[in-house]
Amino acid sequence: MLDVSHAFGDRVALDHVSFGVVPGVMTGLLGPNGAGKTTLIRILLGVLQPQQGAVQLRAMPVTDAARRTWGYMPQERGLYPAMKVGEQTVFFARLHGLSRRVAEQKSRQLLDELDLADRWDDRTDKLSGGLQQRLQLATSLVHDPEVIVLDEPFAGLDPVAVADLSESLRQRTAAGSTVLFSSHQLDLVQDLCEDIAMIEHGRLVLLGKVSTLRASSGRRQLRLHLDRPDRAWLQAFPEVHVVSDQADELRLGIAPGTDPLDVLDAARAASRVTDFGLDLPTLSQLFLDAAHARPDRELVS
Amino acid sequence: MRAWWSGTRLVWERGLVENVRSKTFKIVMVLLLLASAAAVILPQLLAGGVTTYTLATVGRAPASLVAALDAAQVKGDFTVEYLARGGVEEVRAAVQAGDATVGLADEILYVAAGDAGTFPVVVAQAVVRLEVADRLTRAGLTPRQVADLQSVQPPKQVTVAPVADEKRAAVGFAVGISLYMALLFGGSAIATAVAQEKASRISEVLLVVLRPSQILAGTVLAVGTVTLAEILVLATPVLVAIGVRDDLGLPAVAAGDIALGLAWFVIGFGLYAFLYAACGALVNKVTEVSSAVMPIVMIMLAAYMVSITVTTHDPTSPWSLVIAVFPLTSPIGMPFLWASGEASPLLLLFSMMLAILSAAGVISLASTVYRRGLLITGRRVGVREVIARHRD
Known part of the structure; x- marks a missing residue:
């Protein structure tokens, strides 16, 4: 997306947003409710026309014909409840231009891969929530799309279904597909995605590789398990702040320029250290920081 | 245009299949079929079939009149029954009591009020027809000539979208x-x-x-x-x-x-x-x-x-x-x-x-x-x- 802006009347939904999604790299789209994710996805898919900026594919403006080959899975289940499972996937495959014969063949292969082959003749509304989510994924992947866009694909799924869906997406990404999905489940995004883009109030506030963002945040945390409650030794490190102090675990935020080993030595001098570790900030912490940051404190990398 | 129609047809087909499969569609179809059959059958049932008229006469009805009415009832959708009475007053009373639709006595046609339909006209035409045939025969015409004259038919009547x-x-x-x-x-x-x-x-x-x-x-x-x-x-x-x-x-x-x-x-x-x-x-x-x-x-x-x-x-x-x-x-x-x-x-x-x-x-x-x-x-x-x- 290149410098995309869009407003609904006086309300700015997207404000000069630019970011890229690399083929073969799973990318997560983050943002609190009302941040502009849905508008962004709609513009990406061509359902909305941006008032400014453009969507490009391989450095060329993306055409409607190209978009029709993409796969899209909406947040709520975009399925016909009364349709049979097999007919549903065949219908969506044919919508994407496949012949009836090829559509049936691809549908059977994919439903088999997603453990839905034996539900071919079942009505969609007879499936459980998890199975419907799998079927929804099947309808968006049945035509082997080069670009896959998923809006909150893991919402409402049990851990087994999350694991299955994650594995399917990993396989597609490894095969070279361009995958972008939005999610509120940040731990999942942290595990699945190499790249993330976060928007807040229509502006891009965080962008880059998850590992780089975590390492470069300057927000390392020292985790200590001490057998004494005395914290007086911390007064020697005014730049270090307590993130949490619960039970026997003390979590300290280490400011840039402070050597965590010095802090560890001071702790050892004051108490017996039974366990310790140096953690990078979680994506959730980066998310919260970015979400609460003012525009002049953006974290775009 | 072809691509437009291709996608539209898929949406059309899907919607059609879903509608046709639904229980509502099947129930509505059966009800409509019943309604359509009722529209064909009910008017006939309500029409009540063939109408029967009764003609009262003094004594037995003349054979020539019976023959003429028999010929008329073949063309129409009615049958005629005959009622013999002893005199003019009995004939009139039969019509008045509703025992007869029409009474014929002494060159007078007694007609029941209300539900006689076209029967009085049919009887009157038959009487006139017989009288005319009689006079023509007496005038010297052969029966064949009389029959030929009486074979003249009125113009065919066709209804053309009547306003009311x-x-x-x-x-x-x-x-x-x-x-x-x-x-x-x-x-x-x-x-x-x-x-x-x-x-x-x-x-x-x-x-x-x-x-x-x-x-x-x-x-x-x-x-x-x-x-x-x-x-x-x-x-x-x-x-x-x-x-x-x-x-x-x-x-x-x-x-x-x-x-x-x-x-x-x-x-x-x-x-x-x-x-x-x-x-x-x-x-x-x-x-x-x-x-x-x-x-x-x-x-x-x-x-x-x-x-x-x-x-x-x-x-x-x-x-x-x-x-x-x-x-x-x-x-x-x-x-x-x-x-x-x-x-x-x-x-x-x-x-x-x-x-x-x-x-x-x-x-x-x-x-x-x-x-x-x-x-x-x-x-x-x-x-x-x-x-x-x-x-x-």
Whole structure:
């Protein structure tokens, strides 16, 4: 997306947003409710026309014909409840231009891969929530799309279904597909995605590789398990702040320029250290920081 | 264009299959078939079969009169029974008491008041016929010459769309009601289908692959095909029965009225269906559909009410003309006015052309509302808001 802006009347939904999604790299789209994710996805898919900026594919403006080959899975289940499972996937495959014969063949292969082959003749509304989510994924992947866009694909799924869906997406990404999905489940995004883009109030506030963002945040945390409650030794490190102090675990935020080993030595001098570790900030912490940051404190990398 | 039609056809096919598979469709089809069969059978049952008339005479009826009436009853749909009485007063009393339809005595024809039908005329003609034959024979003509003279037949009588024909008015009434119901239920089905697709976000998936016009046209075609099939199931048996039998109690012009009703259905559906679809795109939940389509329902209801209360009783009323010509009401009002015999073919054509042209404008407006309405979720949207929403 290149410098995309869009407003609904006086309300700015997207404000000069630019970011890229690399083929073969799973990318997560983050943002609190009302941040502009849905508008962004709609513009990406061509359902909305941006008032400014453009969507490009391989450095060329993306055409409607190209978009029709993409796969899209909406947040709520975009399925016909009364349709049979097999007919549903065949219908969506044919919508994407496949012949009836090829559509049936691809549908059977994919439903088999997603453990839905034996539900071919079942009505969609007879499936459980998890199975419907799998079927929804099947309808968006049945035509082997080069670009896959998923809006909150893991919402409402049990851990087994999350694991299955994650594995399917990993396989597609490894095969070279361009995958972008939005999610509120940040731990999942942290595990699945190499790249993330976060928007807040229509502006891009965080962008880059998850590992780089975590390492470069300057927000390392020292985790200590001490057998004494005395914290007086911390007064020697005014730049270090307590993130949490619960039970026997003390979590300290280490400011840039402070050597965590010095802090560890001071702790050892004051108490017996039974366990310790140096953690990078979680994506959730980066998310919260970015979400609460003012525009002049953006974290775009 | 080919690509446009390819996607539209898929939406059409899917909608058609889903509709045809539904229990509602099957139940409605059976009910319509029963209604159609009833429309063919009931008039015959209510007609009560062959009418029997009774002729009272002084003594036994003359053989020549009996022969003449026998010949007449072969051509007509009645039978004659004979009642012998002792004198003129007894004959008159038999008619007065209702024992006889007609009494013939002393060159006087006594006729029962009210329900004698055409029988007195038939008896009178037979008497005159016999008397004329007698006089001609006495004048020297041979029996063959007499028979030849009496073989002269009156001109064949053909009914040509009588203005105040009650049976035809009843057909027009039935066509009008069927049309009103079909447009009402078909339109509601479209609005519900659009609202369901919007609520479940299927429309969002479809919009990635298809243009809004493809989804809209496919949905309207699917419901329209189903509704047209239902109307054909209702109308075809009646049309066929009118074509192959002339004793159904339905006027011959009914076939034309029913065929015209089908044409008005296509025009009316084109006009209303897209408005219903636009209303369906404005709601956030399926349960809001009935209130969203209320303005269209009110217009159709007004057309229907004026048609059954004004047009059927006073087709020359200015209101009847307005309802039959105004594009948003003509698909319902004109079939009523046409069946009354008060609409000229030119007026019919004018009304149809106006409705078709209006349908084209309505489709354009409804498509814009539909496309914009589908993308506003989480709340119900007003038409003004959607039309004013230029920057989406």
